[in-house]
């Protein structure tokens with residue numbers, strides 16, 4: 001049920017119950033497990049446009065966090081294959097174990113057209129017999145994504161260390177090992193594991209700190225570079241991080257790199273503002289670029305920076321999303337600071353944008 005009263009009927013899978021959240025859609029043709037475990041999807045009911053989910057089961061290597069973070073899953077159909085080679089079992093049983101409510105046999109194409117025309121909207125998946133009128137009341141009283149700080153609910157409670165690249169080596173340009181690893185502090189607003197793996201593949205030894213880390217805490221690790229992670233919710237609501245970013249930008253010559261929510265926080269710290277996109281960018285084939293250079297990118301965001309709000313004398317927009325010309329990446333002219341709205345770590349998605357990690361490593365290398 002959507003907040004506008006639209007009702008679609010299907011069959012339950014995963015856990016039974018009621019899940020209320022923002023209904024969005026992802027157009028990727030691979031990577032359902034990575035999407036479901038990406039903390040940036042917290043609070044969302046994700047409609048998968050790919051018509052069949054579950055054919056590769058659940059695998060340890062595909063986890064972006066140690067549990068699913070989507071609030072609910074909306075599918076056309078589940079794969080009938082349930083063979084036993086899968087390391088952690090099948091999608092249905094995994095969602096059940098983690099209490100995530102799913103619905104299948106939904107006309108996902110009709111639902112996506114509805115969301116595309118009307119915008120992302122709150123909704124519910126319900127398989128516990130709640131009456132339609134009670135459900136609609138619950139959906140209509142659920143908070144809007146705008147103004148929600150969800151980073152606090154998914155960040156790590158304690159600092160931890162990460163220095164493991166993933167087992168797969170794609171291409172020599174996609175890794176580098178300096179004699180001594182770069183000391184990086186990453187602020188965790190809901191960090192994906194693949195980001196930590198890509199930082200490690202480019203020679204970083206990462207200390208991950210909670211979302212509310214102070215400037216003193218960050219500097220106590222003597223970082224050569226600071227990374228601001230992806231994360232769920234409204235970037236403008238993560239005020240402590242915006243203040244932290246302002247202080248980091250003001251330090252002389254410290255490389256700073258932000259991805260998705262981290263990129264939005266950099267823009268906000270530079271005096272910019274964000275707005276909510278109609279239905280967001282969630283998929284694996286978004287063309288981004290400038291000056292004739294295009295990369296195909298993995299995306300998952302519902303907010304974006306207002307281009308005119310960025311101080312033109314300090315900030316250069318280096319990439320635009322070529323579908324709608326929104327801001328896709330920026331750099332600060334006076335300091336080694338840059339952010340990308342899309343996901344260079346992919347997972348899932350194409351690896352075209354991995355060079356952003358190499359750029360961060362190069363900024364640190366040149367300051368040694």
Ligand SMILES: NC(=O)CC[C@H](N)C(=O)O
Pocket residue numbers: 040229230231232233234235259260261262300301302303304
């Ligand atoms: N993947 C992300 O970091 C998402 C950022 C933010 N929550 C948005 O939806 O725009």
